[in-house]
Amino acid sequence: MWQNDQYPENVTKLLLSSCQDSTWKQYSSNFKKWTEYCTINNLPVWRPSINSILEFLAKLHDDGLGYTSINSMRSCLSTMIGKVDGQNIGTHPVVCRLLKGVANSRPPKPKYENTWDSNLVLQFCKNLGENSRLNIIDLSHKLVALLALTTGQRVQTLSAISVPNINFKSGSCEIVIYDKLKSSKPGSTTILSLPNFLDINLCVVKTLKCYLAKTKEIRKTDKLFISTRTPYGAVSRDTLSRWLKIVLSKSGININVYSGHSFRHSSTSKAHERGVCVDSIYKAAGWCNNSKVFAKHYRRPIINTHEFANAVLNG
Structure with missing residues (x-):
């Protein structure tokens, strides 16, 4: 994505490793808009003036984009271009002031005004009956739904679970994830701790054990979730998101409004409603202690503690 021959190949490779593929995909789309703007206005792409940057961001605002999209563009330009007038674009005082103006004139809004009751999905899972009698499709859908609810994690996290890193203990199950996740720091691991639950039809640990047993002879990968047909x-994450939407639909929840990611909203909101302390919710869902994301975007009218999962399951 950087200018051709701007850096040696080995340097470029390391620079690309500094962000997730999904981030570069977003930056690629953003930077294309910037280059088109520069072409139309006969401006230099790689050595712009601060006024050019400000006018471009202001145009995005005039075109109807909100704070989140414009802030993403700021991050993109800061990463790709770096400094203007001796200061990094992302922290340039005037750019920061402009973004504050964007936030005040068009404040970022949460995706959902409210969230669905997790009891709807839990009742659907319970009504499916005994795990041993479920086909691979229903069992797959049930497992991903229970994991999403009892951990509050993103689909990215669930898709990263590997069978060799699942450890069953007396009364619980611990899952260690070594993959780099959106919220993880370099070299860190994510640990999901799942408790046994008295209701066997809602116990995520028992459902996980049954799923592993049913897929043992057919699986061609160490990743936990596998396709429901050959090979x-x-x-992918998209498939898991689609499975979650199927569960939502079958639970009577409007999938034209709510996506698979809304499991994260529902579970964290339910835990908060049941009195789980904010620190436990943050720790469960992978937010840092001083994060404002939950309060702003998720609270609506891994895990090294079982408090979070039990609160959701107990309804």
Whole structure:
């Protein structure tokens, strides 16, 4: 994405490793808009003036974009271009002031005004009956739904679970994730701790054990979730999101409003409603202690503690 021959190949490779592929994909789309703007206005792409940057961001605002999109563009330009007038674009005082103006004139809004009751999905899972009698499709949908609810994690986290890193203990199950996740720091691991639950039809640990047993002879990958038909390889995040939407639909929840990611909203909101302390919710869902994301975007009218999961399951 950087200017051709701007850096040696080995340097460029390391620079690309500094962000997730999804981030570069977003930056690529953003930077294309910047280059088109520069072409139309006969401006230099790589050595712009601060006024050019400000006018471009202001145009995005005039075109109807909100704070989140414009802030993403700021991050993109800061990463790709770096400094203007001796200061980094992302922290340039005037750019920061402009973004504050964007936030005041068009404040970022949460995706959902409210969230669905997790009891709807839990009742659907319970009504499916005994795990041993479920086909691979229903069992897959049930497991991903229970994991999403009892951990509050993103689909990215669930898709990263590997069978060798699942450890069953007396009364619980611990899952260690070594993959780099959106919220993880370099070299860190994510640990999901799942408790046994008395209701066997809602116990995520028992559902996980049954799923592993049913897929043992057919799986072609170490990743936990596999396709429901040959060649039984690892499924993508998009597939897991689609499975979650199927569960929502079958639970009577409007999928034209709520996506698979809304499981994160529902579970964290339910835990908060049941009196789980904010620190436990943050720790469960992978937010840092001083994060404002939950209060702003998720609270609506891994895990090294079982408090979070039990609160959701107990309804």
